[in-house]
Structures are given as structure tokens and as C-alpha cells.
């Protein structure tokens with residue numbers, strides 16, 4: 403008798419074939435990973451010859467989950483200003499889902515304000531989407547904020563430490579000047595209109611906001627309104643970025659060491 407969680411002999415697909423299809427390596431390389439004990443199925447070490455059900459079995463390589471479920475799609479778009487990050491808009495404005503193929507149905511990963519431009523992911527992988535957006539996973543989002551006025555070093559330091567907003571202080575952020583009136587701001591919280599409110603709180607309202615990075619992914623050379631599918635390596639990089647213990651990113655670790663930020667009038 404097979405253990406209850408294993409397919410009968412001949413059922414399912416060979417593990418190395420599933421891993422190779424997910425872009426982990428050649429079948430031969432995947433066989434070696436299995437033999438070396440680097441692959442777990444449903445949390446258990448397995449031997450070569452193991453068959454799996456890619457739709458239901460959880461597979462990890464070196465502790466990182468492998469996206470094996472069929473039918474998952476991942477799109478990276480360069481969102482133009484004026485397009486809303488919802489599936490349907492009561493005001494009839496264009497939506498981000500209209501920019502990508504309609505089947506299978508996908509959803510935006512987190513939100514950008516209608517006026518914000520730049521990198522946005524859309525997927526039907528609800529689990530990864532949750533991990534990318536939930537603040538406890540600490541995935542970094544980087545923005546270029548074109549602001550009014552010329553922020554001084556003191557302003558940059560304030561933003562780094564965190565500023566007081568009406569829904570509480572912001573966590574420490576990575577902030578630098580990318581131009582006389584352009585701030586590069588990296589945050590991992592994702593509160594509503596956070597970057598705009600942070601800039602406003604230090605006296606430099608945002609004129610234009612562009613998201614340039616989510617974790618390991620950059621918007622690259624895509625023009626506004628263009629999209630592309632993620633490569634398997636990129637999906638895996640996102641899995642890796644969200645695989646570690648929640649709250650373990652550098653910014654999140656720094657945040658947990660920082661005292662409360664000073665109050666700044668907004």
C-alpha cells in the first residue's frame with residue numbers, strides 16, 4: 403500500500419519532469435537535486451522515482467516553493483497614468499486588466515493610484531499575490547517621486563527615519579535624491595497613498611509618481627501600457643523573495659530596531 407498522500411505507482415508525473423517544466427533545470431540536473439535531498443514534496447524528503455500531482459502537491463527546492471500548478475499566469479505591465487488598478491471602474495475609466503489578455507482572468511497584485519505609473523503585476527496566483535502585498539513579508543517597492551520644491555538632506559533623513567501620518571508613523575525607508583526634485587523611496591508597507599502622503603508630510607507634494615521595482619523585478623524598458631509575461635526565473639525570484647520568514651527583509655529588520663519616528667506636521 404502507498405502512503406495516503408502519494409500517488410499510486412504510474413499515477414502523477416515524475417518529479418524531475420515537473421521540476422524541469424517549472425524551469426528549475428534540465429531533467430538530469432533535477433534528478434541530481436532530488437538525489438542530493440534538496441527537494442521536498444509536501445514537506446518530506448523524497449527519492450528519485452517519486453511521482454507527484456503538480457496541481458496539489460507542494461514542492462520545495464532548497465526551501466523555496468516551486469510554482470508547478472498548471473494554468474498560472476504572471477504579467478508585468480508598465481501602468482500608464484489615468485488607468486485604474488481595479489477589474490471594473492464605475493466611472494468608466496480604463497482598467498489595468500484591459501491591458502492584458504482576458505483569459506485566464508487575472509487580478510492586480512496590490513494597488514497603484516490612478517495617477518501613479520510604473521511596475522504592476524497581474525496574476526491568477528492568489529497565494530503569491532498575498533505574499534507580495536502583505537506587509538509582514540516585507541517585499542520592497544521602489545518609487546521615483548517627482549516632487550514640488552527641492553528637498554534638502556534633512557528632509558531625506560526625516561523620510562528615512564519615518565514620518566507621522568494620520569494612520570500612524572511610517573516604518574524606516576530607504577530614501578535618496580535621484581535629482582534636485584526627484585526622491586527615490588523604497589518602502590515595504592504599502593499603505594494607501596503612502597508615498598504621496600510621506601512626501602506631503604515633509605512639505606514636498608508629489609507631482610508625478612513612478613513605481614520602478616517590486617522585490618527583484620524592475621519595470622525595465624517596457625513603455626507605458628506595454629506588458630510581458632514573467633519568465634520562470636522571475637517567478638522563482640519572486641517566490642524566493644517571499645519564501646523566508648515574514649518580516650525578515652532588511653528594511654523590516656531595520657524597522658523593528660528603530661525607535662518611533664519624530665512627529666512631523668503634515
Ligand code: URA
Nearest residue numbers: 515518595596597598
Ligand atoms: N504610494 C502612493 O502614494 N501611491 C501609489 O500609487 C503607490 C504608493
